[in-house]
Amino acid sequence: MSRLTSYRDIKKMVLDRIQSGAWPPGALIPRETELATEFGCARATINRALRELAQAGILERRRKAGTRVSMTPVRKATLDIPLIRQEVEESGATHRHRLLICKMSVPPAHIAARMGLPLERTALHVQTLHMADSAPYCLEDRWINPRVAPEALSADFATLSANEWLVQNIPISAGEIAFLAENASAADAEILNAAPGAALFVVERLTRIAQEAVTHVRIAYRPGYRMTTGI
Amino acid sequence: MSRLTSYRDIKKMVLDRIQSGAWPPGALIPRETELATEFGCARATINRALRELAQAGILERRRKAGTRVSMTPVRKATLDIPLIRQEVEESGATHRHRLLICKMSVPPAHIAARMGLPLERTALHVQTLHMADSAPYCLEDRWINPRVAPEALSADFATLSANEWLVQNIPISAGEIAFLAENASAADAEILNAAPGAALFVVERLTRIAQEAVTHVRIAYRPGYRMTTGI
DNA sequence: CAAGATAATATGTGCAGACATAATAACCAT
DNA sequence: ATGGTTATTATGTCTGCACATATTATCTTG
Numbered sequence: 209m210s211r212l213t214s215y216r217d218i219k220k221m222v223l224d225r226i227q228s229g230a231w232p233p234g235a236l237i238p239r240e241t242e243l244a245t246e247f248g249c250a251r252a253t254i255n256r257a258l259r260e261l262a263q264a265g266i267l268e269r270r271r272k273a274g275t276r277v278s279m280t281p282v283r284k285a286t287l288d289i290p291l292i293r294q295e296v297e298e299s300g301a302t303h304r305h306r307l308l309i310c311k312m313s314v315p316p317a318h319i320a321a322r323m324g325l326p327l328e329r330t331a332l333h334v335q336t337l338h339m340a341d342s343a344p345y346c347l348e349d350r351w352i353n354p355r356v357a358p359e360a361l362s363a364d365f366a367t368l369s370a371n372e373w374l375v376q377n378i379p380i381s382a383g384e385i386a387f388l389a390e391n392a393s394a395a396d397a398e399i400l401n402a403a404p405g406a407a408l409f410v411v412e413r414l415t416r417i418a419q420e421a422v423t424h425v426r427i428a429y430r431p432g433y434r435m436t437t438g439i
Numbered sequence: 440m441s442r443l444t445s446y447r448d449i450k451k452m453v454l455d456r457i458q459s460g461a462w463p464p465g466a467l468i469p470r471e472t473e474l475a476t477e478f479g480c481a482r483a484t485i486n487r488a489l490r491e492l493a494q495a496g497i498l499e500r501r502r503k504a505g506t507r508v509s510m511t512p513v514r515k516a517t518l519d520i521p522l523i524r525q526e527v528e529e530s531g532a533t534h535r536h537r538l539l540i541c542k543m544s545v546p547p548a549h550i551a552a553r554m555g556l557p558l559e560r561t562a563l564h565v566q567t568l569h570m571a572d573s574a575p576y577c578l579e580d581r582w583i584n585p586r587v588a589p590e591a592l593s594a595d596f597a598t599l600s601a602n603e604w605l606v607q608n609i610p611i612s613a614g615e616i617a618f619l620a621e622n623a624s625a626a627d628a629e630i631l632n633a634a635p636g637a638a639l640f641v642v643e644r645l646t647r648i649a650q651e652a653v654t655h656v657r658i659a660y661r662p663g664y665r666m667t668t669g670i
Numbered sequence: 671c672a673a674g675a676t677a678a679t680a681t682g683t684g685c686a687g688a689c690a691t692a693a694t695a696a697c698c699a700t
Numbered sequence: 701a702t703g704g705t706t707a708t709t710a711t712g713t714c715t716g717c718a719c720a721t722a723t724t725a726t727c728t729t730g
Contacts, residue, residue, distance in 0.1 A: 239679090239680055240680075252713095252716085255682080270723075271681045271682070271723060272678090272723040273724075279607070284520065285517070285518045286516070289670075290511070375511055383669070384667060386668075388666070389640040389641070389662075390620070391636070391637065391638040407622040413670070434618070434619045436618075470711085481685045484685080502692040503695095503708085505711080674727105677725080678726085679723085685717085685718085688715085689713085690712075690713075690714095692712095695707085695708070696708085697704100698704090700704100
């Protein structure tokens with residue numbers, strides 16, 4: 209007989225009470241010690257279950273005030289940002305990429321500003337077209353701060369994609385990510401084999417290491433792309 | 440003197456070793472018992488720290504095999520899906536909404552299919568324009584399964600938005616969410632005061648309660664909208 | 671009655687120990 | 701060598717306990 213009261217079971221049972229309406233949004237639920245008695249387990253087990261539900265945005269907890277069901281339950285979605293290679297290969301297609309640009313040049317002002325680079329300062333510009341089988345999949349347009357990643361200048365992005373190279377050569381860091389929609393420019397359209405003006409799903413990512421921008425990347429997906437996740 | 444070895448401190452120190460390059464991507468890190476000895480704390484504390492880092496996608500753990508630094512570190516982004524009212528008000532603007540449509544009708548085939556409704560079966564159609572101050576902010580197009588939420592038929596969506604009503608009246612549930620880009624249709628453009636064909640950022644959400652679809656909502660944001668988060 | 675001090679309390683976190691489980695490594699028989 | 705069995709081991713999780721911390725509730729005092 210397996211253990212009856214894992215924290216997973218507690219999570220399920222609590223979720224069930226919420227979904228059944230027994231504990232409606234806003235309701236205060238019993239305290240940890242009471243639940244521990246009721247379910248016949250340690251308080252630590254209850255704590256872990258409730259903590260994870262709180263992390264998921266389903267519960268809200270405050271010391272002394274207790275735990276209540278969130279009024280705005282569907283609040284957090286966790287997106288996986290896969291390597292493009294993986295994403296393509298998981299769809300069953302073959303991933304290839306073509307290096308379109310790889311040279312030092314002066315980034316557009318808005319990108320320089322976002323990266324905190326002085327105007328007119330050159331950076332490494334790498335543009336890569338990713339393909340699923342023989343169809344364009346997405347266009348990766350990347351600027352790399354040469355001060356932070358000087359080794360990148362001599363890397364061979366034709367064999368290993370810039371993204372994969374960075375992941376393997378630059379330590380983990382913080383940053384911001386944005387999702388937006390843009391009309392395809394003439395150049396985008398040509399490269400992605402799309403109609404000019406087509407709505408493209410765009411992901412922009414700025415990566416920093418200790419305050420300093422390492423790389424700014426804009427990935428524009430082919431028309432029709434959907435980024436999905438469960439909630 | 441405060442406690443020196445909280446699980447937060449462990450997380451920081453581990454992260455630091457990763458970011459400093461001491462533990463590069465792919466590296467196997469010491470086992471929990473060793474780290475516990477080194478940091479002078481209980482294994483449970485190490486476990487919690489490493490577990491949370493693994494949840495964040497920074498570490499990968501497998502029984503017996505040990506813990507290693509992820510090869511693909513920036514993998515998960517947690518998006519907050521705020522209530523539109525909150526989102527607008529946090530930007531400093533005043534939120535208003537206008538009920539454009541609220542009646543039973545037959546949903547388009549692709550939506551009926553996604554909701555698992557029989558063809559030609561009517562559902563409650565609610566279309567709401569959300570505004571920040573006096574500018575259009577986003578267009579919410581929602582279909583509600585009357586079998587699951589019959590009370591919705593008599594709700595007054597003019598005062599409380601459909602989203603807020605549902606959150607407060609339907610128990611928490613599972614579902615899927617998708618992010619995509621679409622060219623504005625003539626109708627979209629007119630309502631959102633955008634150019635026809637403008638690229639719109641669209642969020643589609645399907646909410647289920649025990650397998651059965653409750654509601655399908657498509658939210659099309661005004662041109663220029665960016666959904667952002669840290670990573 | 672109001673403002674500030676004090677007590678009460680629910681969650682937050684740490685520890686030591688135990689057993690469970692998955693996956694590798696070692697071993698053995700063929 | 702090879703395939704299957706067994707031992708080993710790192711993480712996964714639970715328990716029971718203790719103390720920390722943030723709030724709320726209460727009590728005191730002017």
